[in-house]
Amino acid sequence: MSTFSLNDLEKIIAERARSGDPQSWTAKLFAKGMDKASQKLGEEAVETVIAAVKGDRSAVVSESADMLYHWLVVLALADVPLSEVLGELERRTGQSGIAEKAARS
Secondary structure: OOOOOHHHHHHHHHHHHOOOOOOOHHHHHHHHOHHHHHHHHHHHHHHHHHHHHHOOHHHHHHHHHHHHHHHHHHHHHOOOOHHHHHHHHHHHOOOOHHHHHHHHO
16 A cells, blocks of 8 residues: 555645746646646546446556546645545535535535
């Protein structure tokens, strides 16, 4: 099991985001802004779903990694820390998913 975490990736993204390094995909993505980052997140989510439907395990792993990376970029651009999302997930574990969805309406 890897000790690498989404928190680690969030820190790496923050470091590279505004580095201005022309060799950094993260810096380029940040420069292009939320529209491009959100587009990439959507593309990776669709590719993950396609891989899952095809039963292509290795592609699910690869596309999931791409999706998580782009999701964290979108969070960073939106100035939403991962800890806030994790806190929301933790809050939701105190109730059933059905009750949680009903409370949203």
